[in-house]
Every structure is written in C-alpha cells, then in structure tokens.
Amino acid sequence: MADDERLVRLALSRAKDVGDAALLAAVHEHGPWAARERLLAGRDRDDAARVAAELCTRADPVGDLEVGRRLGARFVIPGDDEWPDTLDDLEGVTHVPGRGGVPIGLWVRGPLRLDELVGSVAVVGTRDATAYGALMAEEIAAACADAGRAVVSGGAIGIDYSAHRGAVLAGGRTAAVLACGVDRLYPLQNAPMLSHFVEHSALVSEAPLGHAPRKLRFLVRNRLIAALAAGTVVVEAALRSGALNTAGWANALSRPVMGIPGPVGSGLSAGVNAGIRKGELALVTSGEEVLELVAPMGEALVTERRGPVRVYDDLSPDQMAVLEALPAAQGAPVDRIATNAGHAVATTEAALEELALRGLAVEDLCGWRVG
C-alpha cells in the first residue's frame, strides 16, 4: 500500500520538471492517485499536458527504485517515518513563479535520515568564496554541529563546501541538497566530499534520477534547503546570488534568515550587506548568535559581547575628574588638584581616598599622584 503510493509518486515526479506548483498542490491536496488521474484525463488540453501525461505513464518507478537501491538511495515520501513535518510548511509557498509546494517525494542517498535534519541550520553563499567567507562558514557550521544541530547546504564549491566541511570536522551531521539527481556527484570538484556523504551522511534531491542540474532546478532546490533547516545563514553573496534566493524562500517560510556582514569593498559581501540594510537578513557575527535566533524563544541566549572592563568603569564623574587632574610623576598638593579638577577641596579629598583604595592614586612627599 505505502509502496504503491511510493510508485505513483515516483511516476508523478517524472511528469513535470521539479517543483511544478500546480502538480505539487494537486498531489498534496488530493493525493497522488487523484492527481495522476487528473493528469492523464487532461492530456488533450494542450501539448504540455500531453507531454506530462506521457512522461508519467512512460515512467518506470520499479526500475527507478531498483537503480536507487544499487546506488544506496531511497525515495522518501510524506507519511514515511523519516519524513520531516518541516517540509509540509512548503504548502502554497511559491517564491519562484509557478514553482513551489511540498515535494512529491525526496531521493535520499546515504545513511542519514531526513528527520535528523529537523532543527538544522542552512549555511549558504557564493561559489566564489573569499578566505574570510570560507572561514566564517566553517566556524558557523562547526558551532551548529557542536550544539547538536545538523548543517544543510547545497554541496557546491565555495561557501557550501566550507559549511559542509565545518560540520564534518566538528563531528556533526550534514546533508547536501542537490539540484540534480542523487546519482550525479555534481560539481565534479566536490565529488570526493559528495562520495563521503553517500557513505556517511546523505545527498538529498527532489529531481528524478538522471536529471542534470539546471538554473531553474537550483532555484527550486533552494526551497528545500530553506524548508529542511530551522534557519538560514547567508555567509557571502554578491548582489544577485542564488544564496539570496534561498534566503527569500526561508523568509517566505517565516524562518529566521541571517547574514554575516563583510567589508563594503567586497562585492561578495554586497548582497549580504544590502540584505541586512533592507532588514531582510538579521546581522550575525558568530555561531552563538545564529543559535540564539534559531532556538526557541528564550533558549540559547547570547552573552552580549562587551569590551574589556576597565578599572575606572564605575568611578563617579567627581572621582574621574580628580583622577584626571592627578599628576603622573611627582605628587601635587590637594588644593592644586582640587583647582585642576574644578572641585572643592573636601570633594577632592573624598575622591582621592576612594581612588587610593582602588590603587589609582598614591600619596608621596609632595602630595598625590597617579597610582
């Protein structure tokens, strides 16, 4: 029964390109059988409907499952134990025209269960990462891993790579959500890392086996990164960057969206800085601050960063004035210090006493000086 549903969903996943909003809505609202019936019944409406119906009927879901099995991949669908409820929040959410909704199913290649990604943090950014961005991505990811949260990213070079790497080095969980089928280790430069994930973690994709990565598929894939994670951090992004598209999806899902600021001259920080400026991204500077925003209200509160506490921090204005009127080398008599400080002698004496207690003033043969 559940496996029947899996086969129908697999066939439907080949009917249209990934994330077709109308198809996904039909599957989510009416179930896969009814959605399939509608699809086949509407085949004469136009060419596109005919192609979709044909792709659906021609699909070989049993064969797909078999190919998947050989690759160590399974097709996870709503209702499965490991299906994370967080994905259901995608219902009705479209951030790319005509694309969006709860996926029909997700291919998962690797031992990590999808529900282990609940509460995870997405760390995304440019492929052209600078050393600064790479370092920040690794640090944020490691902090999340240390806090027991998985790190989700897109498996790309640059920031994605550093994010995955930070989680792995910290001994945490991480998963790469791909724009192509999980049978493809794309991009080639990251094949060693992606192979490692097949053995120890997971590659995740909505795309049917064999599908190539395409621009639109990246944009549609981004919604899965945003939806699987409890919050999204953009580390470096140019003014038009796929990472900002992920942030847009997270925003549409009302999940926390954060950005690491960078120097103004860096084009690779321009997108993040602009997002912070417009209030679309919350500025964060550490894993601790990310965890605070991702955690339920009131948990994981950040200790506010403060400068060093200085010895004269709690001096009164009077005491401060006297301290500043003290000579550094040779002591001066109280009345001269009082004049310099603009205070009465009595006030000055009281202040000197207090300063002496704190070791800030000392008396010598000529009077008082800095301690």
Place this chain on the structure above:
Amino acid sequence: MADDERLVRLALSRAKDVGDAALLAAVHEHGPWAARERLLAGRDRDDAARVAAELCTRADPVGDLEVGRRLGARFVIPGDDEWPDTLDDLEGVTHVPGRGGVPIGLWVRGPLRLDELVGSVAVVGTRDATAYGALMAEEIAAACADAGRAVVSGGAIGIDYSAHRGAVLAGGRTAAVLACGVDRLYPLQNAPMLSHFVEHSALVSEAPLGHAPRKLRFLVRNRLIAALAAGTVVVEAALRSGALNTAGWANALSRPVMGIPGPVGSGLSAGVNAGIRKGELALVTSGEEVLELVAPMGEALVTERRGPVRVYDDLSPDQMAVLEALPAAQGAPVDRIATNAGHAVATTEAALEELALRGLAVEDLCGWRVG
C-alpha cells in the same frame, strides 16, 4: 545688551565643568542672569556650590574675549545670527549621567559660521582606524561634501582625521568639535590640520579657553557633534568606543544613526556590527545611502544597488528550460531539445523562436544550438 549676555554666559561657562546638566538647564530655562544669581545665592549649600560660585565671580570674560580675539575665536551664544537651532534640541537630553543640555555658548575659532553646519553629517570612529575604515570615512565625507553638506567630526586621529580629510579634499566644509579649549591644537599629530581649520574652517568647543581634554569632556563633547549634525555615521568602533557614545547621543536626539559594517574578525568593526545587530545603527555602505537617511523623507532616494542585468533575466521558465537544454557545439533537432527540456515540441519551437530573436539560440544544419 547682547554683549552683556555674552559676558554673563562666559563667566557661567567657567563655573562648572562642561555640560553640567543642572547649570545648563537653569541657564536655558531662566536665562543667564537668573542662573548666575541662583548660583551665587546657593554658594553656602556645600563645597561644590562654593567653588562654582567662586569660579564664576573670579572669571574674566572680557579678558577671555580679548584672548579669543587674538586667536581668531569668538564666543557664540543663543540668539546670535549664526547660532543653529539644532543645538536647542539638546534641551533636557542627558546621555552621560548628570551631563547634557543646551550649551551655555560655543567657542568658534575660524571663519566658518556655526549655522553652516545645519544639515551636516557627523562621521566618527576609532582612533586606531584600519586602512579600510580610513578609506570608508574619506569616501563618506567626500560624498557628503559633494552633496553640499558639511562634515562634523572630533579632530582626532584615525577615522576623525580621514573624515575631515575627505571633506577638505572634496572642496567641502568641515568643522572639528574639540573636548579642550579652542586655543589648544590637540592632538599634536593633527596640529597641521587643526591650524588649517583655524584659517579656513573652524574649531568648535564648549570648553573654556585653556581647558585640557579629559575623558569626561570627550563624552560630553560628543553630544555637540551629534546635535550639530543631521545624522551620525560610525565608521569603525571597537565594542566600547567613544564613537558609540556619539551614536548614543544622536539616538537620544532622534537623529539618524548609521554604521559601516566590517569583517567579523576585525575588533575595530565589532562595535559597529553589534550596533547594527541590535538595531541601534542603520547599516550603510556608501555616501549615497547616508544622504538618503539624512535627507528629508523622500528626497535623495538611493538607486537600489543591483547586480549586473543579465540577458536572460526576463525569460519565462519555459524559455529558460529550452535555453538550458540547447547543445553548445552542434545543433540538435527540435524534438530532442523538447525531450531534454521536458516540454512539448510546439512549446519548444515557440521558445526557440523567442530565444533566436534575442540572439540566444541559432539554427544550424543539424538543428538548434546556443547562440
């Protein structure tokens, strides 16, 4: 008459250290004569009152004016032509305990009139500026100068210096508001610049002639920078920095307060990043963005920074899918492209026509390929 008032105010300015909230409130509410009477009448209350009364009666305002004249300095008071109304907004505003309010008068040394600072921009930051901070301060200041706005800063080394320099090099107006008397060119490293201001611009201070710079006087001075300017920009500031104190005053005055973000690892950007994070500073990345926030609502709107416009920006999802399905080298027949794109032949043909019009697809002997 006005000169009588000037003399009374000058004497009062020597009664207490700068920015004494009680004295300034008395002068502002009851006028200088009544404030002076109260001061003298209360001399027996305590030592501090006795010292204040004595300093006021011992003062030599005529002598001060004469010394000032020789230095090219004048004592500007409320009611003078060049007194800027913006300073009156300081009434009742205290951001340092016991300090604040409308100044009794301001020493101005140099030809610039105080009212030329109305609508100015304050650019402040750390003395330990990095090359990044110095560059940003200069750029922001130059942009303000180009827009006809004066640049106010504190005459210190680091960010202050770069801000003044940016305004001067752009041929704009700038003034240094000091924590010491305008007879002192402090700090020594900036004496050449400060001398230049005496000839061509202005040094401004609330402190009586001869007064040395002190920690408290810097904090109290900061309110004048914030009040003279229409908005304040913090360029680089450590977590505890005087520049953030200036931002606090500007905030207390409900003037726009802005910050330039910086890399997370730089301790000199930590104060600014933290201020942006807490919503105390608006993130800005250019003079243009500063001017937008400082200008009256709706004027000087920034053209939103955008990435490069790409030739396929306004393609439909169908056209994009077809474009991505096109071979790069040798053309392919329409039906194969349609299959790759997941579209019907008719849709694919329509998309190819549109792509060809834009030069994105070309037909060759074998079919269609990327243009």
